Amino acid sequence: MTDRVDTEPVYFGRLRPGDALSDPSWVLRRTTSEVGSVDEILGRDGEWQTSDMLARTERGELPGTLELLGPLLPSALASVAQRRFRAVRRALDRQQSGDCLLRVAVPGTGSAYQRLDDEARAETVAFLAGAPLVVSTADGDFRTDGMWVWPESIAQQVLATGDPPEDEFFFHIHERAFCFPEEVLPGVIDRARGLLEMAAAGVGSGRVQEASVPGREPPPTRAERLRALGAWHAEWQAKHAGSTPFRPERYPGDSDYNQHYVDVEASPEADWEYTVRAREIMGLDPETGQPLDL
Known part of the structure; x- marks a missing residue:
């Protein structure tokens, strides 16, 4: 009995009118082996799941065009979808609560x-x-x-x-x-x-909506958020000043470098630490930077 050998998946983008190949409405793939083929679709959560969409589109049962994709773009689109869906889950948790x-x-x-x-x-x-x-x-x-x-x-x-x-x-x-x-x-x-x-x-004019969440502190004003952001920046600079390289020779004539060298030279990990907290302060999703109240 021979071992089952799967081929590399073949990827397709199913495009609606106006879609770009780099951002198709659906990403599909087919893996073929000696025992048959398996068709899958990239879900909104960034995970692959079994689907008959590819076969149905090939048969003309569904509208749109199929375009071949290389393996790199689907991987990138899956990563983006996973990141966005994590943000969706965080937003839904807030809505539920x-x-x-x-x-x-x-x-x-x-x-x-x-x-x-x-x-x-x-x-x-x-x-x-x-x-x-x-x-x-x-x-x-x-x-x-x-x-x-x-x-x-x-x-x-x-x-x-x-x-x-x-x-x-x-x-x-x-x-x-x-x-x-x-x-x-x-x-x-x-x-x-x-x-x-x-x-x-018919109370009021315009959209009927709440002014604040009952029983909770009103959200910070933009001025309050900006003050908190400034305080976080100062705290973050002080935290990383001792571990960040100081290289003034690379920036001759830049009088601001001495004051802001941590912003320039900080490690990617330190940069991400700053970004996540800064987004939280400004009322944005910490991972994607999307507004939370859309």
């Missing part, structure tokens, strides 16, 4: 996104109709993901027309990779109901 301001999405169509194809439509509808239930009323169900509150009728609008929801809300859905917490704390549901009551009563 009630650490985010709530705001109400309204029915209607945005202008920044094109009409959704069947697959994007299905993903969007699954998000809109699957998130935790806030309340059922005569006007329909309302749902929340711990940051946005919306009428489920938006899902019906997307399904019927293919038009995406309002821009700010749809951007959020994209940023969360179409994911939501399976449940949120009861207090989040209570807050969401309160917002819906305000919206129904």
Whole structure:
């Protein structure tokens, strides 16, 4: 009996109209051996999973074009997807725990996104109709993901027309990779109901949203964040001054070097330590630098 020998995977990008080869909508691969072939797709979490998408696209059952990719780009795209998905998980944990301001999405169509194809439509509808239930009323169900509150009728609008929801809300859905917490704390549901009551009563103008998270300190102002950032920079410089090379001969005539040589010469590990804490101070995800409240 001969040993099974697998070939190297062959990678494909499945492109929607307007996609760049360097950033395809889907990354697929096929591994072939003596006993057959295995097709996989790179998931939004950056992990490979079995899928029939490649075969279905080859048969013309799914739209889009297939383009061959080398092995390096899929590896890089997987690393990016994993990093982004870790940020999504951190954001969802905050939403689940009630650490985010709530705001109400309204029915209607945005202008920044094109009409959704069947697959994007299905993903969007699954998000809109699957998130935790806030309340059922005569006007329909309302749902929340711990940051946005919306009428489920938006899902019906997307399904019927293919038009995406309002821009700010749809951007959020994209940023969360179409994911939501399976449940949120009861207090989040209570807050969401309160917002819906305000919206129904026509309280205020513009978007109905919370001014602050109840029972928690208001977020720092930008001025407060910048002061904290300055203090962290001074602390970080003092911490690494003794272990950072001092090379003024490389910067003749630079009068600022003596004061800022740690910024210039610090090790990659020290640089990353500074970056992570600086992002946290400024209200950004520590790994990706993305805003947390989108």
